[in-house]
Amino acid sequence: MSGVPQLTxxxxxxxxxxxxxxxxxxxxxTAPRVATxxxxxxxxxxxxGANVVAATELRQFAQIAVKPEVPETTVDLGLxxxxxxxxxxxxxxxxxxxxxxYTWADDLMGRIAPVESHAIYKLGESPYAxxxxxxxxxxxxxxxxxxxxxxxxxSVRLDRYRLRFAESDRRPVLPINLGDARHYRVFGSDSMFGxxxxxxxxxxxxxxxxxxxxxxxxxxETLASMPDAWIVLIPPHPADAYRALTGSAFWKALPAVREDxxxxxxxxxxxxxxxxxxRFADFLAxxxxxxxxx
Amino acid sequence: MSAMVNLxxxxxxxxxxxxxxxxxGIACAGAFALLLMLRPRVPGDVAxxxxxxxxxxxxxxxxxxAIALICGAALGLxxxxxxxxxxxxxxxxxxxxxxxxxxxxxxxxxxxxxxxxDFSRELVAFAGGFIAVAIVLALSWRRxxxxxxxxxxxxxxxxxxxxxxVTLVLARGEYALSIHIxxxxxxxxxxxxxxxxxAPRLAIGGAVAFLLLRPLNVLALDDxxxxxxxxxxxxxxxxxLVLAVWLSAxxxxxxxxxxxxxxxAPAIARLCGARTTGHVIVAAPLTGAAILFLADCLTQxxxxxxxxxxxxxxxxxxxxGPLLLVLLPGVRSFSDVTANADAVLRHLRRPIAALATLxxxxxxxxxxxxxxGPTDDGWDLAGGTLFTDLLxxxxxxxxxxxxxxxxxxxxGFIMQRVTGNPIASPEVLGxxxxxxxxxxxxxxxxxxxxxxxxxxxxxLGALAAxxxxxxxxxxxxxxxxxxxxxxxxxxxxxxxxxxxxxxxGDMRSYILLTWISGSTNRAGSFEAWTAxxxxxxxxxxxxxxxxxxxxxxxxxxxxxxxxxxxxxSRLLLAVIAALMTxxxxxxxxxxxxxxxxxxxxxxxxxxxxxxxxLVAAILIGAGVLMVADWLSRIIIYPYQVPVGLxxxxxxxxxxxWLFGRKTSI
Numbered sequence: 001m002s003g004v005p006q007l008t009x010x011x012x013x014x015x016x017x018x019x020x021x022x023x024x025x026x027x028x029x030t031a032p033r034v035a036t037x038x039x040x041x042x043x044x045x046x047x048x049g050a051n052v053v054a055a056t057e058l059r060q061f062a063q064i065a066v067k068p069e070v071p072e073t074t075v076d077l078g079l080x081x082x083x084x085x086x087x088x089x090x091x092x093x094x095x096x097x098x099x100x101x102y103t104w105a106d107d108l109m110g111r112i113a114p115v116e117s118h119a120i121y122k123l124g125e126s127p128y129a130x131x132x133x134x135x136x137x138x139x140x141x142x143x144x145x146x147x148x149x150x151x152x153x154x155s156v157r158l159d160r161y162r163l164r165f166a167e168s169d170r171r172p173v174l175p176i177n178l179g180d181a182r183h184y185r186v187f188g189s190d191s192m193f194g195x196x197x198x199x200x201x202x203x204x205x206x207x208x209x210x211x212x213x214x215x216x217x218x219x220x221e222t223l224a225s226m227p228d229a230w231i232v233l234i235p236p237h238p239a240d241a242y243r244a245l246t247g248s249a250f251w252k253a254l255p256a257v258r259e260d261x262x263x264x265x266x267x268x269x270x271x272x273x274x275x276x277x278x279r280f281a282d283f284l285a286x287x288x289x290x291x292x293x294x
Numbered sequence: 295m296s297a298m299v300n301l302x303x304x305x306x307x308x309x310x311x312x313x314x315x316x317x318x319g320i321a322c323a324g325a326f327a328l329l330l331m332l333r334p335r336v337p338g339d340v341a342x343x344x345x346x347x348x349x350x351x352x353x354x355x356x357x358x359x360a361i362a363l364i365c366g367a368a369l370g371l372x373x374x375x376x377x378x379x380x381x382x383x384x385x386x387x388x389x390x391x392x393x394x395x396x397x398x399x400x401x402x403x404x405x406x407x408x409x410x411x412d413f414s415r416e417l418v419a420f421a422g423g424f425i426a427v428a429i430v431l432a433l434s435w436r437r438x439x440x441x442x443x444x445x446x447x448x449x450x451x452x453x454x455x456x457x458x459x460v461t462l463v464l465a466r467g468e469y470a471l472s473i474h475i476x477x478x479x480x481x482x483x484x485x486x487x488x489x490x491x492x493a494p495r496l497a498i499g500g501a502v503a504f505l506l507l508r509p510l511n512v513l514a515l516d517d518x519x520x521x522x523x524x525x526x527x528x529x530x531x532x533x534x535l536v537l538a539v540w541l542s543a544x545x546x547x548x549x550x551x552x553x554x555x556x557x558x559a560p561a562i563a564r565l566c567g568a569r570t571t572g573h574v575i576v577a578a579p580l581t582g583a584a585i586l587f588l589a590d591c592l593t594q595x596x597x598x599x600x601x602x603x604x605x606x607x608x609x610x611x612x613x614x615g616p617l618l619l620v621l622l623p624g625v626r627s628f629s630d631v632t633a634n635a636d637a638v639l640r641h642l643r644r645p646i647a648a649l650a651t652l653x654x655x656x657x658x659x660x661x662x663x664x665x666x667g668p669t670d671d672g673w674d675l676a677g678g679t680l681f682t683d684l685l686x687x688x689x690x691x692x693x694x695x696x697x698x699x700x701x702x703x704x705x706g707f708i709m710q711r712v713t714g715n716p717i718a719s720p721e722v723l724g725x726x727x728x729x730x731x732x733x734x735x736x737x738x739x740x741x742x743x744x745x746x747x748x749x750x751x752x753x754l755g756a757l758a759a760x761x762x763x764x765x766x767x768x769x770x771x772x773x774x775x776x777x778x779x780x781x782x783x784x785x786x787x788x789x790x791x792x793x794x795x796x797x798x799g800d801m802r803s804y805i806l807l808t809w810i811s812g813s814t815n816r817a818g819s820f821e822a823w824t825a826x827x828x829x830x831x832x833x834x835x836x837x838x839x840x841x842x843x844x845x846x847x848x849x850x851x852x853x854x855x856x857x858x859x860x861x862x863s864r865l866l867l868a869v870i871a872a873l874m875t876x877x878x879x880x881x882x883x884x885x886x887x888x889x890x891x892x893x894x895x896x897x898x899x900x901x902x903x904x905x906x907x908l909v910a911a912i913l914i915g916a917g918v919l920m921v922a923d924w925l926s927r928i929i930i931y932p933y934q935v936p937v938g939l940x941x942x943x944x945x946x947x948x949x950x951w952l953f954g955r956k957t958s959i
Contacts, residue, residue, distance in 0.1 A: 078933040081808050082815040085687040087932040090669050108818055111686045182482040219482045219602065221354050224346045225334070248485040253349040255342055 032142060035091060035113070037083050038099035040120045040273040043068060044135050045097065047275045048146040054091035056080045064236060065269035067279060088112055097138065116141070120273055128195035131273040154278050161200040161285050168288065171261070172205035173197055174229040175280075177270065178237035181244035182220050187270065193234070196277050200284070205229035220245065227255040230288065233264040234280075263287035311577065314566035318584040325591035326359060332595060357483040362590040362606070363583040364489060365481070365548070366555055368496045368541045370582020371503060373556025374563075374574050375538040378510050379531050382441040383621050384779070386557035387423075387542035388614060388786070390444070391451035393553070395426025396546040398455040401462050416491075419547035423539050426451050433949070442778060446722060447949075449782050450887070453721070454946045457885045457939045460810050479550030479607025480797075481590050488548050496579075499541045503575055506534055511571045553611025553790060555582050561621055586610065608794045615787025619766060622779050642900035649906060652913045659917050660696070663924040664688055668931045694817035695923035695937055696916040697825025698878035699888050703915025704833055705874040706889030707843075707896070707908050708867050713777050714847040716897070717949075719890035720756075720875035723777065724784030726884030728759020729876045731788035733809060734795050737802045745820060749880050756876035759784045760868050812883015812938020814923050821881055828877045832870055836908060839867065843904040883938025886922075887945025888915050918944070 035054035036042050042055045046068040054075040055061070061070060075091040078084040085108055088096075093113045098106060100119040109115050118134040120127050132151050139147015175193040176184040186206045187193040197204050205226040223231065231254075233242075245251050256262055265283035269276050333355065335347065369387060376385040387393045399422020400415060433447035434440055483489070503510075509530040545552065559582030560574055568577040589609050596603040603609075642648050665675050667684075674680075702720060709718040720726045732755015736743045743751070763780045792810075796803045814821075836843070842863045845853045850860045875889070882888075892915035893907065901907045922941040927934050 076932055081804070082813050082934045082936070084815075084927070084932040084934060086667065086669075086684055086927075089683055089687070104816055104818075108687065108816075111683075182480065182484055219480075220484050221350055221482070224350055227342055227346065244487075245484065248353070248487075250349055250353040250484040253346065253353070255346070 032094040033092060034095045034097060034142070035077075035088060035093035036097040036099075037077070037080060037102045037105060037109075038097070039065060039080070039269055040131070040271055040276070041097045041099055041118060041134070041138070042070075043269065043275040044131070044138060044147075044150075044273045046070065047150055048135070048139055048142070048144045050138070050142050050144060053093050054088050056083050061269075064267050065272060065276065066267055068275060085109065085112070095141075121271060124190075126190070126195055127192045128199065128274075128277060131192070131277065135274050150274055150278075154274055154281075157278070158196070158199045158281055161281055164285065165200050165202055165288070170202075172203035172226070172229045173232055173284070174205035174223075174226055175232045175234060177234045178241055178245065180241045181248070184218055184220060184223075186218055187234075192270070192272060192277055193268075193280050196280050196284070200281060202284075220250070223254055223256070224250075229256060229261070231256045231262045232284065232287070233262065234270070235264065235267045263290075308567070310567035311573075315580070318581070322584055322587050322591075325588055325595070329355070329591050329594055353485050354483055357486045357489050358481050358590070359587065360486075360489045361483055361492065361549065362481050362587045364492045364496050365545045365552060366559070366583035366586030367579035368492065368499065368545050368582075369552060369555040369586070370559030370563075370579040371496070371499055371575070372538040372541040372545075373558075373582070374560040374578040375503060375510075375534050375541075376556065377560055378571060379534045379538070380439055380441070380444060382439070382444055383561070384441060384445055384557060384618060386554060387538075387546075388452070388551075388554050388611075389557065389618075389782070390448045391426040391430050391455060392423040392539055392542050393546050393551040394452040394455035394459070396420070396423040396543045397551055398422055398459045399425075400547065401459045415547040416544050420540055420543040422455075423543035423546065424536075426455060427535070427539055445782055446717065446778055449722070449785060450946060450949055453885055454942055457810060457942055460807055461936065461939055479546075479552040480602070480605040481549055481586075482602075492544060492548055495541065495544050499537060500579070502537055506530070506537075507572055507575065510534065510575070550605075550607055551611075552586065552607040554614030554617060554786070555586050555610050557621075558582070558585055558610075558613050558617050561617060585613075604794050605797045608790060608797055611790035611793065612787065614790060615783045615785075618779065618783035618786060622766075622783070641902060642906075645901055645903070645906045648899065648901070649909055649913070652910060652917075656913050656917050656920075659920050660692065663692055663920055667924075668928050690819060690822040691814040691817040691923060691927075692920055693822040694825045694881045695814045695919040697822075697829045698881040698886075699892070699915035699917070699919030700829050700912040701825075701832065701874040701878045701915070702882075702886065702889035702919075703892030703896075703911035703913075704836065704908060705871040705878070706891075706915075707893040707911040708836070708871040708874075709889070710893050711843045711847050711904065712864055712867050712871075714849060715778065716894065717890060718777065718781075719887070719893075720871070720879070721885065721887050721889060723760070723763065723781035724786075724788060725756045725760050725781075725872055725875045726879045727785045727788035727792070729753070729756035729879045730806070730809065730884055731755045731791045732758070732876075734792050734806065737795060737805060741802070742805075745880075749824070749877065752880050753873055753876035755788070756879070757869065757872040759788060760872040764865065764868055808936075809880075810883055810885065810938075811936035812879070812881075812885060812941075813934070813936040814882060815927075815934055815936075817881070824877065825881055828873070832874050832877075833908075833912065835870065837905070839863070840904050842867065843908070882919060882941070883936065886919065886938045886941035887949065888918050888941055891915075891918060891945050891948050 031051040033053040034045060034050050035052065036045060037056050039056070039061060042052065042061065043065055045052050052071070052074050054077050055070070056077045057080055058070050058074065058076040075087055077087050080102075083102075083105065085105075088109065089112050096109050096113050096115045098109065098115050098117045100117065100122065103117070106115050106117065118137065120130045120134055122130065135147050135151055139145065139150075175187045175191075175197070177187075178184050187204075188206050189195075189198065189204050194204050194206075205228070251257055263284075265287050266279070268279050268283070272279075333351075335343070373386045376387075376390065377383055396419035399418045402422075403415075403418045430444060430447045430451050431439065433451075434443040542556065560578040562585070563574055563577035563581045566577070566581070568574045586606070590606045593602045593604055593606050593609050664685075665681065667674065667688075705725075706719040709720065709723060710716055712718075729752035732751040732753070733748055735755065736748055736751035740747060763777065763784055766780045792806060796806055842858060845856060845858050846860070846863065846867075853860050878886075878889075893911040895914050896907045896910035899910065901910045919937065919941060922944060923937045925935075926937040926940040929935060929940075
């Protein structure tokens with residue numbers, strides 16, 4: 001029922017997109033200078049090729065989110081909690097994208113450039129669906145067809161992974177981030193990682209909701225209560241914690257460990273947008289397949 | 295009591311002690327039996343679950359029980375050693391800053407040199423704890439290691455160490471999860487390594503303590519008697535101190551900060567009848583083990599499934615505040631901090647001219663911090679459009695910082711006047727952290743409260759803290775050191791509440807962390823107007839209360855004799871001071887120490903009359919925080935140091951200098 005109008009709109013939009021793609025070389029020179037405080041929006045903007053002139057905590061971003069790469073020319077605004085508005089002013093953005101986490105900064109930043117707010121993480125709403133909506137909106141706002149392409153590519157890729165995982169052992173997956181040798185954070189069904197698991201047809205071993213992010217630190221004993229699961233370790237984790245944990249008798253006795261169902265993937269921003277989701281899906285597919293093939 | 299004295303005391307005491315020991319034993323055994331019975335079961339396939347259950351029992355539950363006993367005993371032993379060697383009933387790893395020093399060292403190690411932290415967490419922790427306690431002792435050295443001075447310096451060193459750790463956590467972003475947990479010591483174990491490393495240390499500590507029994511006994515006497523009995527006083531003291539620091543730092547390195555067990559254990563042991571040093575040295579570790587074990591069983595039993603209710607360290611920290619209050623009557627300050635409160639070092643002949651100079655300097659500071667700043671291409675004097683562009687960012691934060699500084703100066707002035715104590719201040723009296731407890735409550739009730747709600751809850755918290763303290767202190771005629779100790783107790787209790795929510799590691803903890811570090815970066819017109827209006831509204835009435843403010847420092851008796859109604863006047867002033875504290879800690883965090891520095895500097899410069907002192911304290915407070923705010927945004931540009939923390943780093947050394955001076959403060 002909804003398929004027909006959507007198709008028409010999509011056709012129309014992709015037509016427009018193609019038009020802009022053709023003129024993209026000329027557009028680059030006059031592309032709006034954008035800035036953001038939020039990492040999820042930052043990775044979205046970078047992924048669709050926006051001209052990002054300023055963003056927060058770039059050193060940390062390079063370590064945790066890793067991809068997409070931040071251009072050398074982008075100005076570091078300092079910590080997300082205490083962004084430097086003077087540095088933001090000096091970078092002369094035309095447009096600032098903000099998220100609901102930093103609403104308090106709207107008025108202040110409004111004096112530098114127009115601020116547009118987008119929310120990816122909202123209580124009780126799917127971060128994946130919101131990320132799609134936000135990517136689309138930003139893509140349209142900046143006239144970058146790559147936004148729509150990002151959504152479609154990822155959607156296609158997740159469908160492909162779903163088929164591939166359908167042939168696998170169909171065990172639930174437990175995506176966790178190690179805090180120290182005795183505690184971890186888990187990503188529930190309402191987190192971005194949880195959403196990706198859902199979309200590729202894998203069950204999340206953690207059944208409780210975790211209010212769109214990670215839970216409070218959970219004791220490592222709880223791993224025993226999910227004997228069937230694949231354990232997916234998402235870095236970064238303290239090196240000594242990893243070593244102490246994996247050396248312990250308890251860890252070695254876990255069914256998942258004895259049966260080689262532990263995968264350590266690359267570092268991902270846990271409060272990310274579609275690029276983070278895409279990274280997680282790729283790692284998951286690569287990791288689970290690599291382990292199964294030995 | 296007098297009837298009991300006639301009975302054979304040793305027998306009676308022995309019976310009480312035995313009874314207490316048996317009761318503790320039964321409670322521990324009962325709690326552990328409950329824990330074993332009610333422990334969550336591993337779901338899934340029966341055979342696999344059985345295997346896992348056994349592994350959990352022997353590699354998690356049992357070592358955890360053992361580590362609780364060992365850590366409790368080690369902390370109890372460290373506590374009794376510290377208390378004996380410093381002749382101070384409130385000495386403990388928490389009050390002396392050992393735990394926070396060790397934590398800071400480990401956090402630094404984790405952030406900057408993982409290899410070092412990896413090599414020996416214990417050594418790093420020991421170094422941190424030792425430096426902290428060395429600073430605390432150096433601060434109180436000139437006052438003959440006076441218990442009250444030690445407690446206050448310990449608290450301030452702890453605050454500064456903790457705030458540095460917080461800044462590191464903030465600087466590392468949200469991934470410093472292990473520090474969150476670790477800041478409020480959790481006892482979870484996944485093997486016997488912790489037990490294997492700590493148990494021999496406890497055994498060695500115990501053995502050495504026994505060897506030192508005689509010097510310890512002698513050290514309880516005063517120095518001259520001790521020396522005449524032939525004890526190498528300084529080396530014995532130093533040896534015992536090192537042992538105690540080593541024991542507590544080892545515990546901190548293994549499981550994190552376990553608050554106040556070292557304070558509680560000897561106190562409860564003494565309550566149960568242990569009298570001689572020998573008795574207490576045996577009883578305190580046992581009591582400590584029992585306390586920590588019970589607390590740990592309780593938090594496991596009350597938590598759902600495999601998760602604990604709160605980190606055990608945060609749970610025991612709740613004991614700290616009330617315990618300090620109970621111990622209060624036993625603390626005898628032998629160097630009276632209050633005696634020379636009004637000793638003015640020099641007199642200003644023309645105070646009005648001096649005030650005018652101060653006001654002019656403040657204007658100059660304002661101009662400089664408004665105009666001068668770094669840009670992408672080096673330093674720049676902002677003028678023209680750039681100035682008007684930057685004004686909306688610079689002005690509100692400068693006004694917020696300045697206003698908060700002014701209010702802190704005034705609040706500190708009131709507190710120093712009311713208590714007649716030259717180092718009373720919002721930070722020292724626990725009013726700032728009381729506001730933090732209020733904020734924590736608001737976060738728990740509303741999730742994400744709006745700024746006015748946050749402000750209101752902090753004011754309530756600060757007021758509650760101050761009123762509780764007045765109630766306690768009024769019973770001992772509001773004497774100076776009682777008040778300071780009560781303030782430390784309130785601080786400890788409030789921080790325990792704050793750290794429970796901090797340990798959750800979610801968005802709320804992030805808000806609390808931001809609050810503790812105290813940043814003016816977010817200041818907009820709301821904050822600026824709040825600062826300005828509350829400064830005017832709250833300071834104006836003070837100028838009508840000048841008579842109170844000049845009479846109250848003379849003490850309650852004298853005040854009464856000249857017809858002043860002491861309690862109501864103190865209460866009204868307390869309400870004003872609490873409001874000022876809450877609002878300024880909302881703006882610049884609880885740690886700035888400006889409330890201590892500003893009024894003190896005003897007196898030091900030589901302002902004598904309360905009226906002049908108040909104006910000077912306000913001007914100096916505003917100036918100090920404006921400069922701190924400016925430095926905090928330029929020093930690692932474009933990154934920013936939170937201003938409250940930055941000011942604390944200025945205030946800490948100032949306090950050090952203050953204590954180090956030979957003459958009275």
